[in-house]
Amino acid sequence: MVGTWEALVAVRYLSMDPTIRGWLERDTYLPRVEEGAVIRSLGVGQVVTSRSDRYTEGDLVSGMTGWQEWTIADDDQRQLQVPPQGTDPLDAVGLFGPTGLAAYFGLLEVGRPVAGETVLVSGAAGATGSVAGQIAKHRGCRVVGTAGSDDKCRTVVEEYGFDDCINYRTEEVRSRLRDVCSDGIDVFFDNVGGDILEAALSNLARHGRIVICGAISQYDGAEPRGPRNYTQLIIRRARMEGFLVFDHADRYPQAIADLGRWAAEGIVRHHVDVVNGFEQVPAAFCRLFTGDKIGKNAVKLDRDPDRQDDRGGRRPCG
Numbered sequence: 577m578v579g580t581w582e583a584l585v586a587v588r589y590l591s592m593d594p595t596i597r598g599w600l601e602r603d604t605y606l607p608r609v610e611e612g613a614v615i616r617s618l619g620v621g622q623v624v625t626s627r628s629d630r631y632t633e634g635d636l637v638s639g640m641t642g643w644q645e646w647t648i649a650d651d652d653q654r655q656l657q658v659p660p661q662g663t664d665p666l667d668a669v670g671l672f673g674p675t676g677l678a679a680y681f682g683l684l685e686v687g688r689p690v691a692g693e694t695v696l697v698s699g700a701a702g703a704t705g706s707v708a709g710q711i712a713k714h715r716g717c718r719v720v721g722t723a724g725s726d727d728k729c730r731t732v733v734e735e736y737g738f739d740d741c742i743n744y745r746t747e748e749v750r751s752r753l754r755d756v757c758s759d760g761i762d763v764f765f766d767n768v769g770g771d772i773l774e775a776a777l778s779n780l781a782r783h784g785r786i787v788i789c790g791a792i793s794q795y796d797g798a799e800p801r802g803p804r805n806y807t808q809l810i811i812r813r814a815r816m817e818g819f820l821v822f823d824h825a826d827r828y829p830q831a832i833a834d835l836g837r838w839a840a841e842g843i844v845r846h847h848v849d850v851v852n853g854f855e856q857v858p859a860a861f862c863r864l865f866t867g868d869k870i871g872k873n874a875v876k877l878d879r880d881p882d883r884q885d886d887r888g889g890r891r892p893c894g
């Protein structure tokens with residue numbers, strides 16, 4: 577019976593995702609979050625009490641917990657998944673969550689890179705971009721990233737193994753792309769949209785593929801802006817395609833197995849930037865838009881004053 581509670585869950589980590597910005601504003605692929613409602617969000621928690629066969633006390637569970645410290649997994653509205661035994665809770669929000677899975681399906685199913693091709697990834701130091709680029713490297717591609725600081729570009733090249741990285745805040749992206757992707761971009765995995773999308777369109781190879789994973793430069797502003805030079809798609813016989821990771825849910829187990837193996841073999845590195853305390857949620861969320869972090873953003877909810885990663889008191893965005 578809907579509404580009969582099944583399990584009480586203590587939320588341990590909340591995943592910070594740019595898409596929440598859209599959910600707060602308008603109906604998207606999910607209905608808008610109404611004012612006063614709990615903000616919809618991916619989270620990971622631990623079952624504290626259960627009256628269900630589906631959950632056992634102590635189970636790690638993941639799903640739409642919302643921005644709250646406790647949640648109830650009910651019959652269908654708030655069904656949470658039990659990840660495979662031994663899953664690290666941070667992997668459940670990061671590498672095996674929507675960002676790691678978007679990298680996997682967006683690159684491999686939509687972009688379909690072939691060894692020897694050139695792949696460009698925007699937001700390359702972020703949760704999705706860093707994983708997409710590393711998978712492309714593993715596929716034998718030449719991989720170039722864009723990111724918002726020299727430090728991030730260093731991480732993208734030295735830690736994530738990209739061949740090159742352009743700091744879009746200090747460099748002229750269009751002309752730099754002409755230099756570093758001199759045979760053209762075969763696959764562009766785009767997390768950002770806006771000016772970087774236009775720069776990539778102008779440097780696309782013939783039969784290039786643009787994977788529209790996200791468009792974060794368009795989420796927090798006024799009127800969204802489309803690429804003015806989209807006719808490059810005609811000239812270059814190219815394709816631009818969006819996707820939603822949830823459409824691939826039936827194949828998550830295969831993706832998680834591959835990502836887990838690549839992580840264990842050191843092929844894919846994944847960094848989670850964790851801050852501690854529920855009161856840090858707004859500031860952590862804002863850092864997605866200021867770029868003041870590397871890798872995946874998550875908030876840990878159980879308090880431990882000795883934690884190294886407690887960044888209480890950091891400035892809010894803006």
Ligand SMILES: NC(=O)c1ccc[n+]([C@@H]2O[C@H](COP(=O)([O-])OP(=O)(O)OC[C@H]3O[C@@H](n4cnc5c(N)ncnc54)[C@H](OP(=O)(O)O)[C@@H]3O)[C@@H](O)[C@H]2O)c1
Pocket residue numbers: 592593594595674675678699700701702703704705722723724725728767768788789790791792793794819820821822863864865866867868869871872873
């Ligand atoms: N299609 C799907 O199913 C799916 C699933 C998950 C995520 N996504 C999308 O994937 C994208 C990345 O999400 P994520 O969670 O992995 O975030 P993220 O890349 O970890 O964090 C966002 C990054 O975007 C960059 N950024 C912010 N504002 C920008 C701007 N105006 N111009 C250029 N770069 C900007 C910042 O890095 P810099 O310092 O480098 O600017 C920031 O660190 C988002 O667009 C998200 O909506 C899509």
